[in-house]
Amino acid sequence: MSAATGGTEALVSSAAAAPVSVVPVDSDGLAVTTRELTKRFRRQLAVDGLGLAVPRGSVYGFLGPNGSGKTTTIRMLLGLIYPDHGHVALLGQPIPGAAVRVLPRVGSLVEGPAFYTYLSGRANLARIDAADRTADPGTARARIGAALDRVGLLSAAGKRYRAYSLGMKQRLAIAASLLKPRELIILDEPTNGLDPQGTREVRALIREIATDGVTVLVSSHLLAEVEQICTHVGVMRTGRLVFQGSLEELRSRGSLRIVVRTAQPEAAAKVLAGLGLADIQSADGEVSALLASQTPEQICRELVLADVGVAGLETPRPNLEDLFVGLTGEGFDVDG
């Protein structure tokens, strides 16, 4: 492992300066940071100069189409894959250098659930807990029970993993990340393969985790699945970050349109053109245009002054799904 930490000298030395017994204070208030993170698999550049910044206490939606490099990034965050270039820090500590110290405070689910099929759900969690050198064996039974209860698997705890449904498997994997109090939880596609009911349950669970002040990084290829719970988003495309910021910032990137419902679309269109609005589109009893510096109030006044009957006027919020697709490209254009 020491060979792999060679590239993170700066981070290592700053971490070493802090007293080891104290939880390091992260001056930036970031739970996850990466700088210039790069990973190449044979000829394919999987992750290319990635600079993630996940604020503490946020629910960070890590978005991108399948194959855009999300899982590779998450594996690098957790020290499973060593980057070719760049730095990773979790909770202010370098990865993989300080992985042994940091990861006990990080719960994770990477690329779908994976357990021993011939063991029960409870025995599987016991196995994971036994691997944790910071876990207290005296409280293991109680903690495993509590984690199973939290994901609603207590009644199926004695069943063999083999007999679990996909939703139960996914929930067991989330339970594994909840075996101890965590400061950061990283969930890779936690709703993958779940029915709408299961997706809703996972969403509710994430929301509940986040209310305790835990930072959650949740990846998904579907914006709609995480949009309701995220405070921040990062959008990846072909190994690069094409957007990062709060959900509001993402929305504000969308072009705001004004929609006028009127019985006189031609006259309305003329007024809008007179005000200098671009991309005017007339449809059945409706005219819309791209809003630039003009305020809706001003436009309404001009319409009324021009004797155009205004039945309705609105500035609909930009559709996040459209913005997302705009950032990541339409489907099927396989990256690489």
Added chain:
Amino acid sequence: MSTADTATVPAAGPADLAGAGAGTGTAARGPVPAWLRLFRSELRLIFGRLRNLALLAAVAALPVLIGIALRLAKPQGAGGPASSFIDQLAGNGVFLSLIALTIMLALVLPLTVAVVSGDSVAGEAGSGTLRNLLTVPAGRARLLSVKYAAIVIFALTACTVVVVASLAAGAALFPIGPVTLLSGNTVPLADGLVRVLFVTLYVAAALSALGAIGLAISTFTEHPIGAIAAILMIGLISEVADNIPQFAVVQPYLPTHWWLKFDSLLRSPIATGDLLHGLLSFGLYIVIFCSIAWARFSSTDVTA
């Protein structure tokens, strides 16, 4: 094999201490109890698995079958490595353990060790459970040391099962009494059994060396079947090469060359030269292949 245990445990030590200092402070426990907890979990996994139990059951049944076969028809002028023991068997059932070990070292015992060692890392990688353990984090050095220690325990268990089953079958099928050694002198039964115990440990050490090769191969793949086949193939090629006179120069360096030298323990005085050569060979194989396993496992990307 005990040298390997003590060599690998402290390797995880410094990291453990650092982890305890900066961790969430749930438990102020040393690295040794934590290592033992994971080790117990690993043993439960291996000995709780039906496949491995079936292997041990087969390993227990075979000496009984060999005993019955030799009781029914004593081979006349049989050649082969076990012949000197077979000559003694009619007079003393203790020798069934040595016959069984000799015969089973050709294929059955290497197979059981190949299954468990080949599965050790590759099985976890193939099922994806490796990423769970590493993100806990189990620690790569710690996990590998636990895996190897469990392989050694399984090898020792398999040898013990063979010896216990053959002693029981030997006692039931043949007379039991003072043991006439290969050198011609006779020692009391208790002395003979102690010698059998040392033979068991020697064979377990031999299989632990194969287990180290298996552990190393297991870190190179996500397919346990491929790893198991490769380990078995290495064992068989080594045995074949060991029987071809033209390869005499390399034979002392083959992993299986010293396996049957345990017959030195059944002479008086004990011929320690061959035994020490054998133990040195096993020790070197363990050190070299555990190092390869560590070099690979500590630097590899876990993408499964």
